[in-house]
Amino acid sequence: MSATSPPGAAAPRATPAVSRQGDAAVVTIEDLYKNFGSLEVLKGIDLAIAWGEKVAIIGPSGSGKSTLLRCVNYLEVPTRGHIYLEGELFGERLVDGRHVRMSERELASQRKHIGMIFQSFYLWPHLTARENVAIAPEKVFGLPRKAALELADTMLAKVHLAEKRDAFPERLSGGQQQRVAIARALAQEPKVILFDEPTSALDPELVGEVLKVIEELAAEGRSMMLVTHEIRFAQNVADRVVFIDHGVIVEQGPPAEVIRRPSHERTRSFLSQLLQDG
């Protein structure tokens, strides 16, 4: 389990990457803790996402589920514990057997393999939809501009927004903006996509179009971590539902079990409250 070199071994000065041999997981979260000052938000999360697996993370607000997602791509730096992407240590490297934080440059070259969808979209307002999608392929992945724009067109078509490619974000509805944000993440050809409450900022009538796109992606066999309040959606799309409360995983399993027959009282009361409101 431990990725550190055995004690006493002639430790290499800098190991470029730590490989977890035979690991089928795309993302591995190991003993993750996150504090904000004296507030403990995550208290020891262990979770592995298999290739092609869709994991929905549910839980009350303030339970730490968004923080968990943000730790996966190191937008938040974990207080303790480690993240692995395809078995490789993420955001850190081993130097003389000790975990050392990567430089921002190195971190960026790892982050480009993880797509992220934010609750408030965060499209860049000074760029058109097409440029929003094309900029990472061009500047991060080094595609020629023309190829990057063509890739952007392909990705916008995938989210059914080909005709909006020259629109600036301010001219798009919330649902359209979120779909452009999804196209932007797809253009990274990510190994895993993190969805941080992708429909929570949307007007109710716009939720459907975004969920539909996410479902289509799920059907393509992409690996996903999905923080959501849409329980029925989680039930339809996810292979596994993880219920988090107070910074720990309370229970997890197939949606049919966790959502229909939760075994913990905390899960039950959370779900009944949510289903009443919905």
Next chain:
Amino acid sequence: MIQFFEIYVAKLPEWWPEMLAAAGSTLLLTGYAFGIAIVFGLCLALAKLSRNRVLSRAATLYVELMRGIPTLVVLFIIYFAIVPLGITLSALVAGALGLGIHAAAYVAEIFRSGIETIHRGQREAALAVGMTPRQTLRYIVLPQATAIMLPPLINMLVIVLKDTSICSLISAPEIMLRAKDLASTYFRPMHLYVLAGAMYFAMAWPLSLMARGWARRLGRGRHGA
């Protein structure tokens, strides 16, 4: 009153070529000083925003110091205090340097607040697609911040333009020095200083209009692409 203008009619052909040449120096001085202020000011702003505490404290200290010292004092320190160290600077170079490093403190504050106005999520989205902090600044933050910063930056340019007049005190051959020389040669201080004022105004006013026009465009919610 008529007499006042008659003197201009008679003397302007003699004064104008000299004043025009001096206006060229003023513009040159403004250009260099503002260039220094922009480059140095951006460095200061980034230092202030940096997570490195030594760097951010040093930049903050510099900005506070400069804001508390008159431009003229900075100018004299550079021109008169550095010369004994064996470094000789021409009045124009010393003037551009003095005005530039002084204005940099104000420019730094404009940059800092412009950058801070950009929502954190904009940066995070850029980092999430794999941009380095440098790329994030260049492609995402600065293009958006520029639109916000442009009006105050143009105002700063106007201030620098007008402040070049104090470079006459270290004998930089700009509008004010030439006006003073001509005033004492021709015993016409009033005419020459009014002329100098008119020349400054002719250069500064269009800039002010630009700044105001740009601010109005922003107010209408237009993006600055």
